[in-house]
Amino acid sequence: MSERIECKPTQWFLLRAAAMLLMFGIFAGMFFKDGKWGYREKNVSYYTWRAVEEAAAKFGEEQSKMTPAEWKEYAESQTLDLPEDRSILPVGTPESLPWPALLADYDVMKEGMANPKKLLFDRYRDEVGMKYDAPDKDFTAGKIFEQWVVFWICLVLTLGALIVLLRTISRKMVLHGTTFQPAGGKPVDIEDLVRLDLRRWDRKGLAFAWARSGNGPERKIRIDGLTYGGFKKEEGEPAEKLMEGLKAGFSGELIEYESEEESAEAPEAAGS
Incomplete structure (x- = not known):
């Protein structure tokens, strides 16, 4: 890709x-x-x-x-x-x-x-x-x-909101070829992804991926489609498009909820 x-x-x-x-x-x-x-x-x-x-x-x-x-x-x-x-x-x-x-x-x-x-x-x-x-x-x-007291609390919250805003503005998710650049952290090759959790993707636009990290523990990656890209059809659903690209090159464990149709078909397939 x-x-x-x-x-x-x-x-x-x-x-x-x-x-x-x-x-x-x-x-x-x-x-x-x-x-x-x-x-x-x-x-x-x-x-x-x-x-x-x-x-x-x-x-x-x-x-x-x-x-x-x-x-x-x-x-x-x-x-x-x-x-x-x-x-x-x-x-x-x-x-x-x-x-x-x-x-x-x-x-x-x-x-x-x-x-x-x-x-x-x-x-x-x-x-x-x-x-x-x-x-x-x-x-x-x-x-x-x-x-x-309340002033200092509000000031801390104000600074926190400012930091989040500035940090988010400076980030983006990018998929180019087989390289995925998450919103935070180093880029990763899709082939290094071992697990992809999509259980909250359809409802909350949130997914998690785990990548190999040499001899160390697996690296957890947050994929927030609501914050980055979004799902507006008039804009081409950038976040969904990125996820489809990830799944196309992904060969590890995929975790997602079964649809109602899939759940109903499973017993029928077992009976035949």
Whole structure:
């Protein structure tokens, strides 16, 4: 057989590998962002909203007792009730943060009492460019650490998907004459193949071959038709064509499932 049959990585495999690479990469980026900045910035939003709630409650109690000047003096002296563990806040956060400036404005507070969340907190967020709304509760150091753990897992999976993709792109299966070049490893002469297992070829496009290896153990070769070549009729079924070429020059032990017709004919042949 002199025709050269070449089975390159299939589009199906490349798209799947690229999708996995993209998915794990996006997840890694998301968890890195939350572990590095996101959860800490959300904690600032949480403690700022708590200060707004506290201010609204205090103003509701003291509105009739305090003048605008007295309320301003009081509000400007207040600070956010920040946690003892400052590691859950953004790097560089001051030891003490004052209440948002708008909380010292008597008229703003009076108007905001109708809806403190929207008219006070959300207004402050817009003024200072605070990215995150206040979560229901703060994120602990343990929760932030979990983001880093998942980030490293996703990063390893991303690198793994990248390695598999790059390795697969650089490989191919080739049958030229009596020489078979598997997707990985050294080429082998078909005459050196002693066993060919096709039990998973029809359903999964996967086969295994064993070749003589001098005085050492037999060499096992993986033949993955779904990854290399494929079985699309419009493309000429490269993987199937390669397998037919292998079988044509193969004289060793062939392992494959019997078809239903063959199984039914066997007893009849024995009876005759």
